[in-house]
Amino acid sequence: MKLIEPILTNHDLTHANTLGLPCRAERFAAPAGMTVLRRLLQQACAQDWRLTLLGGGSNLILPTRLEGLVIQPALSHWWLERQGDNVRVHVGAGVEWHPLVLALAHRGLWGTENLALIPGRCGAAPIQNIGAYGVELCEVLEAVHVLFLDDGRLATLTPAECAFGYRDSIFKSELAGRVVITGLTLRLTRQARPRLDYGDLSARVGPRPSALDVAEAVCAIRREKLPDPVQLGNAGSFFKNPIVARDVADRLLARWPDMPHFTLDTGRVKLAAGWLIDRCGLKGWCDGHFGVHERQALVLVHFGGGDADELLAFAERVAQCVQSRFGVALELEPRRA
Numbered sequence: 001m002k003l004i005e006p007i008l009t010n011h012d013l014t015h016a017n018t019l020g021l022p023c024r025a026e027r028f029a030a031p032a033g034m035t036v037l038r039r040l041l042q043q044a045c046a047q048d049w050r051l052t053l054l055g056g057g058s059n060l061i062l063p064t065r066l067e068g069l070v071i072q073p074a075l076s077h078w079w080l081e082r083q084g085d086n087v088r089v090h091v092g093a094g095v096e097w098h099p100l101v102l103a104l105a106h107r108g109l110w111g112t113e114n115l116a117l118i119p120g121r122c123g124a125a126p127i128q129n130i131g132a133y134g135v136e137l138c139e140v141l142e143a144v145h146v147l148f149l150d151d152g153r154l155a156t157l158t159p160a161e162c163a164f165g166y167r168d169s170i171f172k173s174e175l176a177g178r179v180v181i182t183g184l185t186l187r188l189t190r191q192a193r194p195r196l197d198y199g200d201l202s203a204r205v206g207p208r209p210s211a212l213d214v215a216e217a218v219c220a221i222r223r224e225k226l227p228d229p230v231q232l233g234n235a236g237s238f239f240k241n242p243i244v245a246r247d248v249a250d251r252l253l254a255r256w257p258d259m260p261h262f263t264l265d266t267g268r269v270k271l272a273a274g275w276l277i278d279r280c281g282l283k284g285w286c287d288g289h290f291g292v293h294e295r296q297a298l299v300l301v302h303f304g305g306g307d308a309d310e311l312l313a314f315a316e317r318v319a320q321c322v323q324s325r326f327g328v329a330l331e332l333e334p335r336r337a
C-alpha cells in the first residue's frame with residue numbers, strides 16, 4: 001500500500017514530551033481532520049503497525065524508539081453553544097487545554113478555572129480525569145467523543161460510561177488502546193460559582209472574584225510550586241497519591257500524627273505521596289540525570305542526558321524508599337508509551 005501523506009519517518013519526539021526524554025518515532029503523523037485520521041488508522045491496521053497516540057506529551061514516558069506509527073491528533077477546532085446561563089463547549093482533541101481554560105474564563109464562563117495551567121491537550125484530559133485545586137474534569141464534562149480502532153465506529157460516551165475516578169477512567173482499563181478520543185463536550189455556566197476551598201486559593205482572590213481571577217490565582221500558585229517543563233523536564237506529579245485502608249492509615253497516623261490524609265466516601269484514606277517522599281529525606285535528591293524536585297517532592301525532574309530506562313530505575317528507588325519506611329506502595333501517574 002502506498003504511504004499516504006503526511007507520515008514522517010524517524011521523527012524526533014524529544015521536544016514533544018515535557019520530560020524531554022530522547023525518543024524517535026519510526027513513523028509520525030498529526031492529522032488535522034477526521035478523514036485523514038481514519039485513513040491513517042486503516043493504514044496502521046492494514047500494515048499491522050503498532051499504534052501510539054500522543055497529545056502534548058505531558059503525561060508520558062517515551063522510550064528511545066517507538067516502532068510503528070505515532071498519531072498526534074491535531075483536531076484543533078472549538079466552539080460554544082449557548083443555552084441561557086449554560087454553555088456547551090465543543091472541543092477537538094488537539095486543542096491545548098490551558099489556553100482553552102483561559103479563553104473560557106475570559107468569556108466569564110465558570111467550571112474549568114481551577115484546572116488552569118495543566119499542560120496537555122483536550123484529547124488526553126479524560127484519560128486520567130485531570131484534576132487540581134479541588135476540581136476534576138468529570139465535573140464539567142458532558143460527553144467524550146471517540147473513534148473505535150477496530151471498526152472505525154464513532155461513539156459518544158456519557159460521564160457515567162467513562163467510569164471516572166481519581167486520576168482514572170475507562171480509557172485506562174476497558175477502553176485502553178481501543179479508541180482515539182476525538183473531542184469533548186464541556187458544560188459551563190455564566191453563573192458565578194467559585195470553588196476556593198482548596199489550599200490557600202481563597203486568600204489569593206478578592207471577595208467576588210471573576211472566573212479569570214480564579215484562573216490567574218491558580219496559575220500564580222502553580223508557578224510558585226511546580227517547575228516549568230520548558231525550563232526543567234518533568235511530567236508533573238510522578239506518583240499518584242496512594243489510597244489505603246483505614247487501619248493502615250491509623251497505624252501510620254499513630255507514628256506520624258502530622259501525616260496529611262483525606263478520608264474518602266468509601267472509608268478508605270488518601271495519603272499525600274509528596275509528603276511520604278519528603279519524609280524519606282528525598283526532596284532535592286539527585287542521581288545521574290534525574291532528581292526529586294527541591295520544592296515539590298512529588299515531581300521528578302530530568303536535567304537532560306537521561307532516558308526512560310534510567311528514569312524508571314530512579315523512580316523505582318524512590319518508591320522503594322517509601323515502601324520500606326511506610327509500607328505504602330506508590331504507583332506511577334504518567335503513562336508508559
Ligand SMILES: Cc1cc2nc3c(=O)[nH]c(=O)nc-3n(C[C@H](O)[C@H](O)[C@H](O)COP(=O)(O)OP(=O)(O)OC[C@H]3O[C@@H](n4cnc5c(N)ncnc54)[C@H](O)[C@@H]3O)c2cc1C
Nearest residue numbers: 053055056057058059060120121123124130131181235236
Ligand atoms: C508541569 C505539569 C503539571 C501537571 N499538573 C497536573 C495536574 O494538576 N492535574 C492533572 O491531572 N495532571 C497534571 N499533569 C499531567 C498532564 O498534564 C495531564 O495528564 C494531561 O491531561 C496530559 O495531556 P497530554 O495531551 O500531554 O497527554 P499525553 O502525555 O500526550 O498522553 C497521555 C496519555 O493519553 C493518551 N492519549 C493522548 N491523546 C489521546 C487521544 N486523543 N485519544 C486517546 N488517547 C490519547 C496517550 O497515549 C497517553 O497514554 C501535569 C503535567 C505537567 C508536566
